[in-house]
Amino acid sequence: MPLWDIIGPVMIGPSSSHTAGAVRIGRIVRLCWGSDVKNANIYMRGSFATTGEGHGTDKAILAGLLGYAPDDPEVRDGREFALRSGMNFNFYEEDLEGAHPNSVRIELWDDGGRRMDATAASLGGGVVSLQELDGFEVDVSCLLPVIIIMNRDVHGVVGAVTTYLSSHGINIATMKLHRDSRGGLATMVLELDGREPAVTPEEIKHVHQAIVRVISIPGVAL
Amino acid sequence: MRSLQDLAKLADELDTDLHEAVLAADSEATGVSPDEIFDIISSRLKDMRRSAEEARRNTNPCRLVRETGSLIREYSDKGGMCGGFLLRASAIALEVASYNASMGRIVAAPTAGSCGILPGMLFSWEEFYGKDVADKDRTLTEALIVAGAVGEIIANRATLAGAEGGCQAECGAAAAMGSSALVYLRGGSCDAVSNAVALTLKSVLGLVCDPVGGLVESPCIKRNGLLVAVGALAADMALAGVTSLIPADEVIDAMGQIGRSIPPSLRETSRGGLAVTPTARALLKEAGKIKS
Numbered sequence: 236m237p238l239w240d241i242i243g244p245v246m247i248g249p250s251s252s253h254t255a256g257a258v259r260i261g262r263i264v265r266l267c268w269g270s271d272v273k274n275a276n277i278y279m280r281g282s283f284a285t286t287g288e289g290h291g292t293d294k295a296i297l298a299g300l301l302g303y304a305p306d307d308p309e310v311r312d313g314r315e316f317a318l319r320s321g322m323n324f325n326f327y328e329e330d331l332e333g334a335h336p337n338s339v340r341i342e343l344w345d346d347g348g349r350r351m352d353a354t355a356a357s358l359g360g361g362v363v364s365l366q367e368l369d370g371f372e373v374d375v376s377c378l379l380p381v382i383i384i385m386n387r388d389v390h391g392v393v394g395a396v397t398t399y400l401s402s403h404g405i406n407i408a409t410m411k412l413h414r415d416s417r418g419g420l421a422t423m424v425l426e427l428d429g430r431e432p433a434v435t436p437e438e439i440k441h442v443h444q445a446i447v448r449v450i451s452i453p454g455v456a457l
Numbered sequence: 458m459r460s461l462q463d464l465a466k467l468a469d470e471l472d473t474d475l476h477e478a479v480l481a482a483d484s485e486a487t488g489v490s491p492d493e494i495f496d497i498i499s500s501r502l503k504d505m506r507r508s509a510e511e512a513r514r515n516t517n518p519c520r521l522v523r524e525t526g527s528l529i530r531e532y533s534d535k536g537g538m539c540g541g542f543l544l545r546a547s548a549i550a551l552e553v554a555s556y557n558a559s560m561g562r563i564v565a566a567p568t569a570g571s572c573g574i575l576p577g578m579l580f581s582w583e584e585f586y587g588k589d590v591a592d593k594d595r596t597l598t599e600a601l602i603v604a605g606a607v608g609e610i611i612a613n614r615a616t617l618a619g620a621e622g623g624c625q626a627e628c629g630a631a632a633a634m635g636s637s638a639l640v641y642l643r644g645g646s647c648d649a650v651s652n653a654v655a656l657t658l659k660s661v662l663g664l665v666c667d668p669v670g671g672l673v674e675s676p677c678i679k680r681n682g683l684l685v686a687v688g689a690l691a692a693d694m695a696l697a698g699v700t701s702l703i704p705a706d707e708v709i710d711a712m713g714q715i716g717r718s719i720p721p722s723l724r725e726t727s728r729g730g731l732a733v734t735p736t737a738r739a740l741l742k743e744a745g746k747i748k749s
Contacts, residue, residue: 242601248562248563
């Protein structure tokens with residue numbers, strides 16, 4: 236842990252995991268969604284459900300979905316700001332065997348029929364993990380910029396993407412591959428070095444015809 | 458940074474001040490220049506100062522814990538046994554920890570639950586002993602860098618998370634960090650810094666994390682206001698030449714080992730200790746929505 240994470244982060248209290256971490260989760264989910272959040276169902280799990288209210292976890296998640304940072308005083312009024320923005324949101328408790336003790340699942344949808352389902356956990360000290368996106372295992376902290384690529388599982392996609400990134404001078408820090416079945420849907424989760432990547436999701440989508448969706452998340456610092 | 462011993466050795470080899478050795482080591486580890494790291498910590502000091510000022514004026518109530526800091530301020534104006542410096546450190550620590558509990562903007566140093574301790578110790582030093590210091594912000598930033606190094610070593614050898622190591626890892630670590638900062642501010646040697654850290658930690662070993670209702674309030678807030686005294690006294694002891702029989706790095710290892718053997722019911726789960734006392738249960742029932 237670098238010095239500035241020991242003396243820091245600067246955050247709205249009271250809890251680095253249940254408040255600051257919750258804001259970061261909301262923020263990361265918003266970045267995955269890619270635009271203003273209109274409708275959200277928020278399923279609190281474990282201690283997010285049991286002690287979340289006293290830690291302002293609900294306000295924090297909503298503030299994050301609105302795009303606020305963990306040190307923004309407006310986090311305190313996350314509910315009011317969400318209501319004022321016209322966001323339609325509901326909180327539920329979800330008891331799931333094997334779920335992380337501090338976690339939340341967030342369903343987003345818009346009037347055009349687009350939907351997204353994300354699960355994230357708060358690991359302590361404000362560090363979080365985006366665990367699942369639309370049923371796919373992701374498991375990234377989003378401290379570094381992340382690119383998530385969903386594609387049909389065909390030969391050559393990984394090679395095409397890595398060659399493309401390399402030709403743009405982008406270094407891959409970590410890489411994870413998953414698929415639901417052979418020839419089915421696959422995901423590639425890439426953590427990148429440096430600041431925000433110099434390539435757009437649209438450009439990456441054109442790298443291979445089997446790619447169906449690309450999500451780019453800039454690094455969300457503590 | 459893995460040990461206080463290595464850090465002291467590095468300062469010796471580089472023939473430099475302790476805070477510069479910390480910056481050199483951290484720069485090596487992160488690739489960020491020493492000047493940039495200094496600037497980040499300097500901005501953290503500003504945020505910390507602001508949190509202390511806002512905390513003093515804060516009128517948002519906590520869920521469970523009543524007024525604390527202002528009572529100590531009023532009391533210390535009339536005297537008090539512990540002296541102005543300690544009472545002021547305690548008042549600031551109580552105010553900042555209460556501000557955190559009421560969703561104030563604080564610097565988690567090292568954690569949100571222990572965020573009152575460093576501002577308490579640093580700003581009370583500034584008020585009582587920093588009057589003749591030319592560039593106070595620079596000096597306090599240097600002290601905060603030394604404190605940060607102590608926190609980093611504790612994180613690397615043990616833990617800073619209450620859920621992993623109990624309160625010894627949060628408020629205990631904060632007091633040890635504050636104690637190292639005070640020794641630095643008073644011009645103590647690297648050895649004295651290590652001894653202050655060891656002496657502080659040895660007196661909080663085994664401290665559990667059993668917050669009422671899972672809220673960062675009871676016993677957290679008052680513990681912030683009390684452990685500043687342990688850290689300050691350890692700093693004075695070390696400056697007086699008292700040494701710890703067990704060196705700081707080994708005390709930190711012991712803290713990690715003890716933390717791992719604390720039962721989960723006493724590691725931030727609120728399933729044991731103070732959290733399950735009859736009064737705690739009654740308070741939570743009264744507070745309604747909070748579930749224990």
